[in-house]
Structures are given as C-alpha cells and as structure tokens.
Amino acid sequence: MGSQESVPQAEGVHVVVVGGGFGGIAAAQQLRSEGLNFTLIDLRDAFHHNVAALRASVQPGFAQRTFIPYAETFGDSFVQGRVERVDTDRQMVVLQGGREIQYSHLILCTGTDGPFPGKFNTMASYQTAVQTYEDFVQQVQAADSVVVVGGGSTGVEMAAEIKTEYPDKKVVLIHSRIGLADPELLPSVRQQAKEVLLEKGVELLLGQKVSNLSELRLNVTQKNMVVTTDKGETLTTDLLVCCTGLKVNSAAYASSFSGCLADNGALKVNQHLRVEGFNNVFAVGDCADVKEPKMAYHAGLHAAVAVSNIASSLSGRELTSYQTGNITMLLAMGRDDGVGQFNGFKLPRCLVTLGKSRDLLLWKSWREMKQKQP
Known part of the structure; x- marks a missing residue:
C-alpha cells in the first residue's frame, strides 16, 4: 500500500512537530510528502543551519546564508512560539501566552542547547539572529588573541575556523581531557584533528580546566583578560569563547514526560522511536535517548523513521525500527581542511574538505527547504 493511500484515513490526523532543527524540518517535509496535516513550532522564524554557525562567527556576511525562513517553506503549517508544556491527557501542546495546538501525533525534536556562537536558541527574528553573528565577527576581528574553552568537536572546529580566517591571531584551545574531538571517533581521526590544529598554529593546553570561567566575560573583546587553569597556569587573552556545556533541550516536555526521561533529560524511546508509554509520541534527534553521537545526520534518519511509523500506524502497516550504525562524522577544520570518518573508516583530509568544509x-x-541560497 503506497503512502498516499493512507490520506483518506488521515481525517482527524494532525501531527505537531516541536522544534525546527535538522530533525524537525526533515519530519515536516516528510509529513508533507505523506499528505499528512502538520504544524511545525519553533522559537525562531527561521531554520538555523548551525553546522555552519562557527564559520558565521568568523567570516563577515556569512551568517545570512545560515538562516532560512520557515514561513516561505511551510506557510500556515509553521507557528513561531515557545512550547511551555504538553498536556498529554487532552493531546494539546501549550505555548507561552496560552495558545494551545491539538495533536493526534507528536514529534519532539527540541535538540540541544549550549553557548553562543555554536548554538542560537533564542526567541528572535531572522534579522536579529544574523546581526548577532555579524556583531560577534567584529569582536573576533578586534581581538589579537582568543582562548577557546573546550576541545570537543565544536571547540576543535571553532579554533580551526578562527585560525584559518585570521592566521595572525594567537589562538589557544584549553581542554580538560588529553584527547580532542568526539570520544566516539576513531583514535586516528582524533589524532589527525590535533595535528591539523598544530599545523595551523593553534596552541593546545590539554588536561586542564579553566578555573575562573565564571568570573570572565564571554564573547566580548576585552584586552588582557587573565585566564587561570586548575593546574596553576595563567595566560592573558582578549577574547574568550566557550564551547562546552551542551545539554538536551528538555524544557518543552520535561514536566509532561517526567517518567520517560533519561538522566541527561533525553526521552527514552523504543526501537520505533516512540516515547516509552506513548503510542502517538515520538522523539527525534538530540532529545531521543539513542546511544550515538548527537549529529544533524542522525536527526534526519530519526525523522524518516518517526514519520514512516506514523503513516504505517494509520494504514495498519508494520512499523520500522531504527538501527544505529557505524559512526560517520566529519569535522570542518576551517574552509581549507577537515578530518573525519565514514561508516567507521577514516577518510582522507581532502575528501572531508570537499564534502563538508568548503560549504x-x-x-x-x-535544497530541503526548497529555497534559493542568497
């Protein structure tokens, strides 16, 4: 039975998608192609391609390419607002200000939150968001030296972006562990990330934590700020950028699904990505408690399974299970270099540069939003 045949049975079906990140827009596009009625809700009025957020932080004029207005793609199926809670008894999503939106099925794709510039989870217009990045570019340009705190994948990419765009600036990366980037990457890929940073001239301070972080101003250029570490080292810098502290964005659903939360706030799901205890609620992307790295690529795969299972449940077909696979992860090390692996195999740097780092x-x-890039 083709998916379009489920449309006559879809009366009374209204899927609400909470969160318009990579998982959310993938879910919305697939719901549309299944002919299912849906509403996509997000804080902002534009999708943020935050894979490119770090480039937008260093390259003037780049930020406008990283925000894509929702309304042009989804029209009346998009609602801007902050979801405060979900009333599971009445099957209502409750927005700040009191507006309620009824659902027959719910897809939660609230993602992760973290410090700017890696994340921009603020209720703001597209123009405000772009301007916030342009303002940050000016802070980077005004600094002679930058300290990046955190050497996970975001910190590694941030340090590389700054040093690539501004090779004369002093860039120091401080990381609490010895190994850089995501622990789930192949050791040889993590080592390669370190080599690229050193080749670019980034100074590394590994196995140390910044001890006075709470006393320092982030993202604002201020000459000769003193940074101290738990190992007693001190250094001065003009700009401090924090790339640590990613956390699951659970505010929209935590009170309603308190019995289904993992320790980190993600939602426990079964193999069909249904939230435990609910047949009509799915979790997709970073807020789903699935043992794999938090990546845009995985969010898209989750969305396909969730929407396919909604369509299947309406037409009595068998549900699809989500299978985790070998890890594919690419790190853009500035626009001219990159490291990564595909399906568990290490890739040549030139391939990652072509495949990810340039654009x-x-x-x-x-393309997914069916709009033309400026």
Whole structure:
C-alpha cells in the first residue's frame, strides 16, 4: 500500500512537530510528502543551519546564508512560539501566552542547547539572529588573541575556523581531557584533528580546566583578560569563547514526560522511536535517548523513521525500527581542511574538505527547504 493511500484515513490526523532543527524540518517535509496535516513550532522564524554557525562567527556576511525562513517553506503549517508544556491527557501542546495546538501525533525534536556562537536558541527574528553573528565577527576581528574553552568537536572546529580566517591571531584551545574531538571517533581521526590544529598554529593546553570561567566575560573583546587553569597556569587573552556545556533541550516536555526521561533529560524511546508509554509520541534527534553521537545526520534518519511509523500506524502497516550504525562524522577544520570518518573508516583530509568544509552542507538545507541560497 503506497503512502498516499493512507490520506483518506488521515481525517482527524494532525501531527505537531516541536522544534525546527535538522530533525524537525526533515519530519515536516516528510509529513508533507505523506499528505499528512502538520504544524511545525519553533522559537525562531527561521531554520538555523548551525553546522555552519562557527564559520558565521568568523567570516563577515556569512551568517545570512545560515538562516532560512520557515514561513516561505511551510506557510500556515509553521507557528513561531515557545512550547511551555504538553498536556498529554487532552493531546494539546501549550505555548507561552496560552495558545494551545491539538495533536493526534507528536514529534519532539527540541535538540540541544549550549553557548553562543555554536548554538542560537533564542526567541528572535531572522534579522536579529544574523546581526548577532555579524556583531560577534567584529569582536573576533578586534581581538589579537582568543582562548577557546573546550576541545570537543565544536571547540576543535571553532579554533580551526578562527585560525584559518585570521592566521595572525594567537589562538589557544584549553581542554580538560588529553584527547580532542568526539570520544566516539576513531583514535586516528582524533589524532589527525590535533595535528591539523598544530599545523595551523593553534596552541593546545590539554588536561586542564579553566578555573575562573565564571568570573570572565564571554564573547566580548576585552584586552588582557587573565585566564587561570586548575593546574596553576595563567595566560592573558582578549577574547574568550566557550564551547562546552551542551545539554538536551528538555524544557518543552520535561514536566509532561517526567517518567520517560533519561538522566541527561533525553526521552527514552523504543526501537520505533516512540516515547516509552506513548503510542502517538515520538522523539527525534538530540532529545531521543539513542546511544550515538548527537549529529544533524542522525536527526534526519530519526525523522524518516518517526514519520514512516506514523503513516504505517494509520494504514495498519508494520512499523520500522531504527538501527544505529557505524559512526560517520566529519569535522570542518576551517574552509581549507577537515578530518573525519565514514561508516567507521577514516577518510582522507581532502575528501572531508570537499564534502563538508568548503560549504558546510549549506546547499543541502537550502535544497530541503526548497529555497534559493542568497
């Protein structure tokens, strides 16, 4: 039975998608192609391709390419607002200000939150968001030296972006562990990330934590700030950028699904990505408690399974299970270099540069949103 045949049975079906990140827009597009009625809700009025957020932080004029207005793609099926809670008894999503939206099925794709510039989870217009990045570029340009705190994948990419765009600036990366980037990457890929940073001239301070972080101003250029570490080292810098502290964005659903939360706030799901205890609620992307790295690529795969299972449940077909696979992860090390692995195999740097680093997959999001890149 083709998916379009389920449309006559879809009366009374209204799928609400909470969160318009990579998982959310993938879910919305697939719901549309299944002919299912849906509403996509997000804080902002534009999708943020945050894979390119770090480039937008260093390159003037780049930020406008990283925000894509929702309304042009989804029209009346998009609602801007902050979801405060879900009333599971009445099957209502409750927005700040009191507006309620009824659902027959719910897909939660609230993602992760973290410090700017890696994340921009603020209730703001597209123009405000772009301007916030342009203002940050000016802070970077005004600094002679930058300290990046955190050497996970975001910190590694941030340090590389700054040093690539501004090779004369002093860039120091401080990381609490010895190994850089995501622990789930192959050791040889993590080592390669370290080599690229050193080749670019980034100074590394590994196995140390910044001890006075709470006393320092982030993202604002201020000459000769003193940074101290737990190992007693001190250094001065003009700009401090924090790339640590990613956390699951659970505010929209935590009170309603308190019995289904993992320790980190993600939602426990079964193999069909249904939230435990609910047949009509799915979790997709970073807020689903699935043992794999938090990546845009995985969010898209989750969305396909969730929407396919909604369509299947309406037409009595068998549900699809989500299977985790070997890890594919690409790190853009500035626009001219990159490291990564595909399906568990290490890739040559030139391939990662071609595949991701040059354009940061922006073309893919603009194509998915069926809009023309400026």
